[in-house]
Amino acid sequence: MDSLPLGLYVHLPWCERKCPYCDFNSHETAQIPEQGYISQLLKDLEREAAALGDREVSTLFIGGGTPSLFSGEAITALMGGIAARLPLAATLEATMEANPGSAEADKFAAFHAAGVNRLSIGVQSFQDAQLQALGRVHDSDSAHRAIDAAKAAGFTRFNIDLMHGLPEQNDNQAKQDLHTAMELGAPHISWYQLTLEPNTVFYTSPPALPDENLLADIQDVGEALLAEGGYQQYEVSAYGRVGDRCKHNINYWSFGDYIGIGAGAHGKLTSHDGGVRRYSKTRKPDDYLSDSGFKRVGEKVLNAAELPGEFMMNALRLNTGFEIADFTARTGLEWSAVAETVEQQIARGLLEQSGNTIRASAVGRRFLDTLIAEFLVEP
């Protein structure tokens, strides 16, 4: 098979303060061991690169944690080190996550000069009361300043992360946040519904969240507002015009390949014989810092029973769905492996087919977990 598009994910696992709703691999620290960590990342990458031949990387995503806590010098060293170890596409999309603290906005120009060409700014809300309820370290003013700084630094492509369904939020407040992001000219908006994740403070001490009816109202008014503003929904939580969409994430959802480096980073690679392999890296930052082998933890080749579920879990998140030929090319399975289930879900109204394209219907998108479960193997 032809090589699939290849992305590179780099995980920087530290934050100024752990947010009470967050279950990402992120750890509070006062001092980041920048040099030691960048050096480990590059060794990790070297091992990965050795197995890849000359496959070109088309997208890079530096996520966290809070990558913008790193200095401009550290990100310059990281970007240079990556370019020295892997062939990068001339059109490389290089995204970095940033929190809207003022110390961080001061570094945006340095990140841009280092080769980062897309910022994803974690605003969450433009309302101070809501930011406090979420335990964020920044206020609305600093979010505005960070967006100004991103534009001044030359970022023509940036994303604003917003969450909705926040403690005691009503639909007007949720609308107001979207309005502000649109007024500020965000080319892309990620609009996530707050979820209570196990192992978080919010899970053990839940705040008062909007009830189901209000959540559905917020979803409806928000989607309508985004559509009016020209932000096309292309994935469950992602909105933007075609040229502004996040190519790195689209590659995940299209079941493309990606390398993962850094503490707890995940990777997925497809080999020439069609085998699809998933792995992750040592999760705890301290263990990763002292790791000399960069062993892939939990490495596993997906079997024929697991592949349909893994594919659908990604591809059905995209509003455009997928082409039948891509299912075969990316899983190595015949269409007959899922044809009957697909037919059943079309009959149920959860999937729709047009020519050779399959996608979730509007109802299917609302009950996406139920739909995907039809393709998962029984435990």
Ligand SMILES: C[S@@+](CC[C@H](N)C(=O)[O-])C[C@H]1O[C@@H](n2cnc3c(N)ncnc32)[C@H](O)[C@@H]1O
């Ligand atoms: C990797 S996180 C963090 C990026 C950055 N550190 C920040 O917090 O601004 C990416 C995004 O996921 C979203 N997110 C995190 N936890 C969430 C949760 N429990 N429910 C919904 N969205 C969540 C937030 O919008 C966040 O900006």
Ligand code: SF4
């Ligand atoms: S939401 Fe962002 S800033 Fe907060 S703990 Fe998670 S990764 Fe860190």
